[in-house]
Amino acid sequence: MAKNKVLPVVGWRELVHLPELGLSGIPAKIDTGARTSSLHATVLEEFEREGQKYVRFAVDFPQQKVRQICEAVHVDIRGITSSNGETQYRYVIKTPMRIGDAEFRAEISLANRSDMKFPMLVGRSSLRRRFVVDSGYSWLQTPELETKKGHKP
Template sequence: MSESADKPKKRKPSPADIVGWRELVSLPELGLDGIPAKIDTGARTSSLHAEVIEDFERDGERYVRFCVDWGGERHTCEAIHVDIRGITSSNGETQRRYVIKTPLTIGSFTFRAEISLADRSDMKFPMLIGRSSLRRRFVVDSGHSWLQTPGMEPVKGHKP
């Protein structure tokens, strides 16, 4: 057997595997579509701008009801929450946040992702996609935008 047969084959990422530094994403089980998201490999956990309204129990499961605002529209959502965790933000402050697990769609890929609910009102993007959601799924091209966003022309260049 040749030496090369023993090594795992590396494959070059296809264009379908590459995301830009910003994309429009969807959370289909929550009825949220076209969410502007920043792709951030420096963040471990994905986060969604949300105002938590209520923590409650239904059929023996813990749920959280929350509101998401963007584009002048308010969306009320409910999801099973999997945890309340201490999440360290980019400024080094640790906050206790609800974490939900729900399908996330980026381009033509849909997969279950853990998402923390956070106050992102001071941020440009209502959603941040962290490296746990990207791992083993996507390669990030930080020099481009909208590579996985149908209908958006891919943009090359630096962040505004």
């Protein structure tokens, strides 16, 4: 990293937007211990379109009683080791991700995160050379949540 480049700061949780999937304002935990970002999704099917492998999946927002059906090119099926040491094979997609004003292509694994507090986790490969993390704060890239900033759990 260039020493003179000032990177935007993210807190331990931020709102994430996945514009190509039609998803916005997803509460996400920023997790430098995880390599790959992860999205709570139910994989519905794998299919081919114009010679490319796609995956169709559902993203549920139970509070709003909304189910968004998404499609994305799947780049891989990978063994991902979770924090409890268990390895699961998951679909990995690549799609634009936006946090604050920064938009970039990110690899995201599709996982059942129903037992997790956050439907999305942003891993270090998405953070690297783009953000600095200040774990004492939340919502630093989310101006509309200005009142929620601070040292709250």
